[in-house]
Amino acid sequence: MKKRQYYTLEVLRTERVSPNLQRLVLTGDDLMAFPAAPPGSYIKLLFNQYGEPQTSLPQEDQKILMRTYTVRHLDPQARTLTVDFMLHGDGVEAGPASHWAQTAKVGDVIVVAGPGSSKGLAEQRDWVILLGDMTALPAISAQLEAMPKDTRGYVIINIVDAADQQSLTAPEGVEISWLTQPTSSGLAKSLHDVQWLEGTPAVWAACEFSSMRAIRSTLDVEFNVPRSQVYVTSYWREGRSEDQHKIDKRKDVESYNAAVAG
Missing domain, CATH: 3.40.50.80 (Nucleotide-binding domain of ferredoxin-NADP reductase (FNR) module)
Known part of the structure:
Protein backbone atom coordinates (compact mmCIF):
# COMPACT_ATOMS: atom_id res chain seq x y z
CA MET A 1 0.00 0.00 0.00
CA LYS A 2 1.29 3.43 -0.93
CA LYS A 3 2.31 5.48 2.08
CA ARG A 4 0.04 8.46 2.69
CA GLN A 5 1.72 11.82 2.14
CA TYR A 6 1.02 14.66 4.57
CA TYR A 7 1.36 18.40 4.04
CA THR A 8 1.25 21.06 6.75
CA LEU A 9 -0.50 24.14 5.38
CA GLU A 10 -1.91 27.40 6.67
CA VAL A 11 -4.82 29.58 5.67
CA LEU A 12 -3.79 32.37 3.31
CA ARG A 13 -7.25 33.73 2.42
CA THR A 14 -10.89 33.08 3.22
CA GLU A 15 -13.84 34.05 1.05
CA ARG A 16 -17.59 33.51 1.28
CA VAL A 17 -18.21 32.81 -2.40
CA SER A 18 -21.98 32.55 -1.96
CA PRO A 19 -24.47 32.05 0.89
CA ASN A 20 -23.70 28.32 1.06
CA LEU A 21 -20.15 28.09 -0.27
CA GLN A 22 -16.98 29.00 1.61
CA ARG A 23 -13.56 29.15 -0.06
CA LEU A 24 -10.23 28.71 1.70
CA VAL A 25 -6.89 29.28 0.00
CA LEU A 26 -4.15 27.30 1.74
CA THR A 27 -0.42 27.82 1.41
CA GLY A 28 2.85 26.44 2.68
CA ASP A 29 6.32 25.33 1.62
CA ASP A 30 5.09 21.72 1.66
CA LEU A 31 3.15 22.47 -1.54
CA MET A 32 6.47 22.57 -3.41
CA ALA A 33 6.41 18.76 -3.13
CA PHE A 34 2.68 18.40 -3.87
CA PRO A 35 2.08 16.28 -7.01
CA ALA A 36 0.26 17.63 -10.03
CA ALA A 37 -3.46 17.21 -9.43
CA PRO A 38 -5.64 16.29 -12.44
CA PRO A 39 -9.18 17.77 -12.60
CA GLY A 40 -11.37 16.39 -9.83
CA SER A 41 -8.50 15.32 -7.55
CA TYR A 42 -9.15 15.40 -3.84
CA ILE A 43 -7.37 15.90 -0.54
CA LYS A 44 -8.20 14.79 2.97
CA LEU A 45 -8.31 17.37 5.75
CA LEU A 46 -7.18 16.02 9.11
CA PHE A 47 -8.94 16.70 12.41
CA ASN A 48 -8.26 15.29 15.86
CA GLN A 49 -10.77 13.23 17.82
CA TYR A 50 -12.35 16.43 19.16
CA GLY A 51 -13.03 17.78 15.67
CA GLU A 52 -10.25 20.37 15.83
CA PRO A 53 -7.85 20.85 12.91
CA GLN A 54 -4.76 18.67 13.16
CA THR A 55 -1.78 21.03 13.22
CA SER A 56 1.10 18.52 13.32
CA LEU A 57 1.83 15.21 11.66
CA PRO A 58 -0.33 12.50 13.26
CA GLN A 59 1.18 9.83 15.48
CA GLU A 60 0.66 6.17 14.59
CA ASP A 61 -1.66 5.53 17.54
CA GLN A 62 -3.54 8.83 17.25
CA LYS A 63 -7.24 8.83 16.39
CA ILE A 64 -7.72 11.03 13.35
CA LEU A 65 -10.85 12.17 11.53
CA MET A 66 -10.44 12.73 7.80
CA ARG A 67 -12.77 14.74 5.60
CA THR A 68 -12.53 14.59 1.81
CA TYR A 69 -12.66 17.67 -0.44
CA THR A 70 -11.98 18.34 -4.10
CA VAL A 71 -9.00 20.47 -5.07
CA ARG A 72 -10.59 23.51 -6.73
CA HIS A 73 -7.28 24.95 -7.88
CA LEU A 74 -3.59 24.22 -7.39
CA ASP A 75 -0.88 26.77 -8.18
CA PRO A 76 2.54 25.21 -7.48
CA GLN A 77 4.45 28.39 -8.33
CA ALA A 78 2.40 30.52 -5.95
CA ARG A 79 2.27 27.62 -3.48
CA THR A 80 -1.49 27.84 -3.08
CA LEU A 81 -4.21 25.20 -2.91
CA THR A 82 -7.85 26.29 -3.09
CA VAL A 83 -10.69 24.33 -1.52
CA ASP A 84 -14.43 25.14 -1.67
CA PHE A 85 -16.75 23.95 1.10
CA MET A 86 -20.50 23.50 0.85
CA LEU A 87 -21.77 24.64 4.24
CA HIS A 88 -23.96 22.18 6.12
CA GLY A 89 -25.48 24.41 8.79
CA ASP A 90 -23.75 26.31 11.58
CA GLY A 91 -21.68 25.37 14.61
CA VAL A 92 -20.02 22.07 15.45
CA GLU A 93 -23.17 20.20 14.43
CA ALA A 94 -22.28 21.04 10.83
CA GLY A 95 -19.32 18.67 11.05
CA PRO A 96 -15.64 19.40 11.68
CA ALA A 97 -14.73 20.49 8.13
CA SER A 98 -17.75 22.73 7.52
CA HIS A 99 -17.37 24.28 10.99
CA TRP A 100 -13.66 24.87 10.46
CA ALA A 101 -14.24 26.40 7.02
CA GLN A 102 -16.62 28.95 8.54
CA THR A 103 -14.38 29.86 11.48
CA ALA A 104 -10.86 29.56 10.02
CA LYS A 105 -8.68 32.66 10.13
CA VAL A 106 -5.63 33.68 8.15
CA GLY A 107 -2.61 31.90 9.62
CA ASP A 108 -4.55 28.92 11.00
CA VAL A 109 -2.75 25.63 10.37
CA ILE A 110 -4.07 22.26 9.21
CA VAL A 111 -2.51 19.03 7.96
CA VAL A 112 -3.83 17.58 4.70
CA ALA A 113 -3.19 14.28 2.93
CA GLY A 114 -3.27 13.46 -0.75
CA PRO A 115 -3.85 14.04 -3.49
CA GLY A 116 -6.12 11.26 -4.64
CA SER A 117 -7.58 11.03 -8.12
CA SER A 118 -11.26 10.61 -8.96
CA LYS A 119 -12.74 9.05 -12.07
CA GLY A 120 -13.70 11.54 -14.73
CA LEU A 121 -15.81 11.41 -17.87
CA ALA A 122 -15.43 8.45 -20.22
CA GLU A 123 -12.94 9.40 -22.93
CA GLN A 124 -14.85 7.72 -25.76
CA ARG A 125 -17.81 10.05 -26.16
CA ASP A 126 -19.70 12.31 -28.54
Whole structure:
Protein backbone atom coordinates (compact mmCIF):
# COMPACT_ATOMS: atom_id res chain seq x y z
CA MET A 1 0.00 0.00 0.00
CA LYS A 2 1.29 3.43 -0.93
CA LYS A 3 2.31 5.48 2.08
CA ARG A 4 0.04 8.46 2.69
CA GLN A 5 1.72 11.82 2.14
CA TYR A 6 1.02 14.66 4.57
CA TYR A 7 1.36 18.40 4.04
CA THR A 8 1.25 21.06 6.75
CA LEU A 9 -0.50 24.14 5.38
CA GLU A 10 -1.91 27.40 6.67
CA VAL A 11 -4.82 29.58 5.67
CA LEU A 12 -3.79 32.37 3.31
CA ARG A 13 -7.25 33.73 2.42
CA THR A 14 -10.89 33.08 3.22
CA GLU A 15 -13.84 34.05 1.05
CA ARG A 16 -17.59 33.51 1.28
CA VAL A 17 -18.21 32.81 -2.40
CA SER A 18 -21.98 32.55 -1.96
CA PRO A 19 -24.47 32.05 0.89
CA ASN A 20 -23.70 28.32 1.06
CA LEU A 21 -20.15 28.09 -0.27
CA GLN A 22 -16.98 29.00 1.61
CA ARG A 23 -13.56 29.15 -0.06
CA LEU A 24 -10.23 28.71 1.70
CA VAL A 25 -6.89 29.28 0.00
CA LEU A 26 -4.15 27.30 1.74
CA THR A 27 -0.42 27.82 1.41
CA GLY A 28 2.85 26.44 2.68
CA ASP A 29 6.32 25.33 1.62
CA ASP A 30 5.09 21.72 1.66
CA LEU A 31 3.15 22.47 -1.54
CA MET A 32 6.47 22.57 -3.41
CA ALA A 33 6.41 18.76 -3.13
CA PHE A 34 2.68 18.40 -3.87
CA PRO A 35 2.08 16.28 -7.01
CA ALA A 36 0.26 17.63 -10.03
CA ALA A 37 -3.46 17.21 -9.43
CA PRO A 38 -5.64 16.29 -12.44
CA PRO A 39 -9.18 17.77 -12.60
CA GLY A 40 -11.37 16.39 -9.83
CA SER A 41 -8.50 15.32 -7.55
CA TYR A 42 -9.15 15.40 -3.84
CA ILE A 43 -7.37 15.90 -0.54
CA LYS A 44 -8.20 14.79 2.97
CA LEU A 45 -8.31 17.37 5.75
CA LEU A 46 -7.18 16.02 9.11
CA PHE A 47 -8.94 16.70 12.41
CA ASN A 48 -8.26 15.29 15.86
CA GLN A 49 -10.77 13.23 17.82
CA TYR A 50 -12.35 16.43 19.16
CA GLY A 51 -13.03 17.78 15.67
CA GLU A 52 -10.25 20.37 15.83
CA PRO A 53 -7.85 20.85 12.91
CA GLN A 54 -4.76 18.67 13.16
CA THR A 55 -1.78 21.03 13.22
CA SER A 56 1.10 18.52 13.32
CA LEU A 57 1.83 15.21 11.66
CA PRO A 58 -0.33 12.50 13.26
CA GLN A 59 1.18 9.83 15.48
CA GLU A 60 0.66 6.17 14.59
CA ASP A 61 -1.66 5.53 17.54
CA GLN A 62 -3.54 8.83 17.25
CA LYS A 63 -7.24 8.83 16.39
CA ILE A 64 -7.72 11.03 13.35
CA LEU A 65 -10.85 12.17 11.53
CA MET A 66 -10.44 12.73 7.80
CA ARG A 67 -12.77 14.74 5.60
CA THR A 68 -12.53 14.59 1.81
CA TYR A 69 -12.66 17.67 -0.44
CA THR A 70 -11.98 18.34 -4.10
CA VAL A 71 -9.00 20.47 -5.07
CA ARG A 72 -10.59 23.51 -6.73
CA HIS A 73 -7.28 24.95 -7.88
CA LEU A 74 -3.59 24.22 -7.39
CA ASP A 75 -0.88 26.77 -8.18
CA PRO A 76 2.54 25.21 -7.48
CA GLN A 77 4.45 28.39 -8.33
CA ALA A 78 2.40 30.52 -5.95
CA ARG A 79 2.27 27.62 -3.48
CA THR A 80 -1.49 27.84 -3.08
CA LEU A 81 -4.21 25.20 -2.91
CA THR A 82 -7.85 26.29 -3.09
CA VAL A 83 -10.69 24.33 -1.52
CA ASP A 84 -14.43 25.14 -1.67
CA PHE A 85 -16.75 23.95 1.10
CA MET A 86 -20.50 23.50 0.85
CA LEU A 87 -21.77 24.64 4.24
CA HIS A 88 -23.96 22.18 6.12
CA GLY A 89 -25.48 24.41 8.79
CA ASP A 90 -23.75 26.31 11.58
CA GLY A 91 -21.68 25.37 14.61
CA VAL A 92 -20.02 22.07 15.45
CA GLU A 93 -23.17 20.20 14.43
CA ALA A 94 -22.28 21.04 10.83
CA GLY A 95 -19.32 18.67 11.05
CA PRO A 96 -15.64 19.40 11.68
CA ALA A 97 -14.73 20.49 8.13
CA SER A 98 -17.75 22.73 7.52
CA HIS A 99 -17.37 24.28 10.99
CA TRP A 100 -13.66 24.87 10.46
CA ALA A 101 -14.24 26.40 7.02
CA GLN A 102 -16.62 28.95 8.54
CA THR A 103 -14.38 29.86 11.48
CA ALA A 104 -10.86 29.56 10.02
CA LYS A 105 -8.68 32.66 10.13
CA VAL A 106 -5.63 33.68 8.15
CA GLY A 107 -2.61 31.90 9.62
CA ASP A 108 -4.55 28.92 11.00
CA VAL A 109 -2.75 25.63 10.37
CA ILE A 110 -4.07 22.26 9.21
CA VAL A 111 -2.51 19.03 7.96
CA VAL A 112 -3.83 17.58 4.70
CA ALA A 113 -3.19 14.28 2.93
CA GLY A 114 -3.27 13.46 -0.75
CA PRO A 115 -3.85 14.04 -3.49
CA GLY A 116 -6.12 11.26 -4.64
CA SER A 117 -7.58 11.03 -8.12
CA SER A 118 -11.26 10.61 -8.96
CA LYS A 119 -12.74 9.05 -12.07
CA GLY A 120 -13.70 11.54 -14.73
CA LEU A 121 -15.81 11.41 -17.87
CA ALA A 122 -15.43 8.45 -20.22
CA GLU A 123 -12.94 9.40 -22.93
CA GLN A 124 -14.85 7.72 -25.76
CA ARG A 125 -17.81 10.05 -26.16
CA ASP A 126 -19.70 12.31 -28.54
CA TRP A 127 -21.23 14.56 -25.90
CA VAL A 128 -21.43 14.93 -22.12
CA ILE A 129 -23.79 15.35 -19.20
CA LEU A 130 -22.53 16.42 -15.77
CA LEU A 131 -24.85 16.60 -12.78
CA GLY A 132 -24.20 17.51 -9.18
CA ASP A 133 -25.15 19.36 -6.06
CA MET A 134 -22.99 22.05 -4.48
CA THR A 135 -20.51 19.52 -3.10
CA ALA A 136 -19.69 18.64 -6.72
CA LEU A 137 -19.24 22.23 -7.91
CA PRO A 138 -15.43 22.21 -7.56
CA ALA A 139 -15.07 18.93 -9.47
CA ILE A 140 -17.51 20.01 -12.18
CA SER A 141 -15.80 23.41 -12.52
CA ALA A 142 -12.37 21.81 -12.85
CA GLN A 143 -13.58 19.34 -15.48
CA LEU A 144 -15.28 22.06 -17.51
CA GLU A 145 -12.12 24.15 -17.56
CA ALA A 146 -10.13 21.17 -18.87
CA MET A 147 -12.58 20.16 -21.63
CA PRO A 148 -11.75 20.47 -25.34
CA LYS A 149 -13.30 23.61 -26.82
CA ASP A 150 -15.53 21.61 -29.17
CA THR A 151 -17.22 19.65 -26.37
CA ARG A 152 -21.04 19.58 -26.50
CA GLY A 153 -23.50 18.70 -23.78
CA TYR A 154 -25.14 19.75 -20.56
CA VAL A 155 -24.30 20.61 -16.98
CA ILE A 156 -27.05 20.58 -14.36
CA ILE A 157 -26.22 21.82 -10.87
CA ASN A 158 -28.50 21.90 -7.85
CA ILE A 159 -27.99 24.93 -5.60
CA VAL A 160 -29.64 25.75 -2.29
CA ASP A 161 -30.09 29.47 -2.93
CA ALA A 162 -30.32 31.40 -6.21
CA ALA A 163 -27.39 33.49 -4.99
CA ASP A 164 -25.23 30.34 -5.00
CA GLN A 165 -25.12 30.43 -8.80
CA GLN A 166 -21.62 31.03 -10.15
CA SER A 167 -19.98 32.06 -13.39
CA LEU A 168 -18.32 28.94 -14.80
CA THR A 169 -15.78 28.64 -17.60
CA ALA A 170 -17.04 26.10 -20.14
CA PRO A 171 -16.95 25.31 -23.87
CA GLU A 172 -19.55 27.21 -25.89
CA GLY A 173 -21.34 23.98 -26.77
CA VAL A 174 -22.00 23.07 -23.13
CA GLU A 175 -25.28 24.38 -21.73
CA ILE A 176 -25.32 25.06 -17.97
CA SER A 177 -28.56 24.88 -15.97
CA TRP A 178 -29.14 25.66 -12.30
CA LEU A 179 -31.81 24.02 -10.14
CA THR A 180 -32.63 26.04 -7.03
CA GLN A 181 -34.01 23.53 -4.54
CA PRO A 182 -33.28 22.70 -0.89
CA THR A 183 -32.27 19.14 -1.87
CA SER A 184 -30.82 17.51 -4.97
CA SER A 185 -33.74 15.12 -5.40
CA GLY A 186 -34.70 16.80 -8.69
CA LEU A 187 -31.44 15.98 -10.48
CA ALA A 188 -32.64 12.60 -11.74
CA LYS A 189 -35.80 14.13 -13.21
CA SER A 190 -33.74 16.83 -14.92
CA LEU A 191 -32.31 14.17 -17.23
CA HIS A 192 -35.69 14.25 -18.98
CA ASP A 193 -35.55 18.03 -19.40
CA VAL A 194 -32.58 18.13 -21.77
CA GLN A 195 -32.56 17.16 -25.43
CA TRP A 196 -30.44 14.05 -25.78
CA LEU A 197 -27.97 14.50 -28.61
CA GLU A 198 -26.96 12.00 -31.27
CA GLY A 199 -24.05 9.70 -30.56
CA THR A 200 -22.66 8.24 -27.37
CA PRO A 201 -22.93 10.29 -24.16
CA ALA A 202 -20.56 10.27 -21.22
CA VAL A 203 -22.31 10.94 -17.92
CA TRP A 204 -20.68 12.09 -14.68
CA ALA A 205 -22.66 12.79 -11.51
CA ALA A 206 -21.85 13.42 -7.85
CA CYS A 207 -24.26 14.46 -5.12
CA GLU A 208 -26.06 13.26 -1.99
CA PHE A 209 -26.42 9.47 -1.61
CA SER A 210 -30.17 9.15 -2.21
CA SER A 211 -30.05 11.46 -5.22
CA MET A 212 -27.11 9.50 -6.61
CA ARG A 213 -29.11 6.28 -6.51
CA ALA A 214 -32.04 7.95 -8.28
CA ILE A 215 -29.76 9.25 -11.04
CA ARG A 216 -28.13 5.85 -11.47
CA SER A 217 -31.49 4.12 -11.72
CA THR A 218 -32.78 6.65 -14.24
CA LEU A 219 -29.72 6.20 -16.46
CA ASP A 220 -29.99 2.41 -16.24
CA VAL A 221 -33.72 1.89 -16.62
CA GLU A 222 -35.02 4.85 -18.61
CA PHE A 223 -32.08 5.81 -20.81
CA ASN A 224 -30.15 2.53 -20.96
CA VAL A 225 -26.78 4.28 -20.94
CA PRO A 226 -23.94 1.69 -20.98
CA ARG A 227 -22.18 1.39 -17.62
CA SER A 228 -18.85 2.08 -19.32
CA GLN A 229 -20.11 5.57 -20.14
CA VAL A 230 -21.33 6.42 -16.64
CA TYR A 231 -19.65 7.52 -13.42
CA VAL A 232 -22.12 8.23 -10.64
CA THR A 233 -21.04 8.65 -7.03
CA SER A 234 -22.18 10.16 -3.75
CA TYR A 235 -20.07 12.69 -1.85
CA TRP A 236 -22.21 12.63 1.29
CA ARG A 237 -25.38 11.24 2.84
CA GLU A 238 -27.99 13.23 4.73
CA GLY A 239 -27.82 12.48 8.47
CA ARG A 240 -24.62 10.41 8.25
CA SER A 241 -21.00 11.25 9.03
CA GLU A 242 -18.35 10.75 6.35
CA ASP A 243 -17.19 7.53 8.00
CA GLN A 244 -20.76 6.20 8.11
CA HIS A 245 -21.34 7.30 4.54
CA LYS A 246 -18.28 5.36 3.37
CA ILE A 247 -19.77 2.17 4.80
CA ASP A 248 -23.15 2.86 3.19
CA LYS A 249 -21.47 3.63 -0.11
CA ARG A 250 -19.43 0.44 -0.13
CA LYS A 251 -22.48 -1.70 0.64
CA ASP A 252 -24.48 0.05 -2.07
CA VAL A 253 -21.79 -0.55 -4.70
CA GLU A 254 -21.55 -4.23 -3.74
CA SER A 255 -25.32 -4.62 -3.90
CA TYR A 256 -25.56 -2.80 -7.23
CA ASN A 257 -22.76 -4.81 -8.83
CA ALA A 258 -24.30 -8.07 -7.61
CA ALA A 259 -27.69 -7.10 -9.05
CA VAL A 260 -26.15 -6.23 -12.41
CA ALA A 261 -24.13 -9.44 -12.50
CA GLY A 262 -27.15 -11.54 -11.49
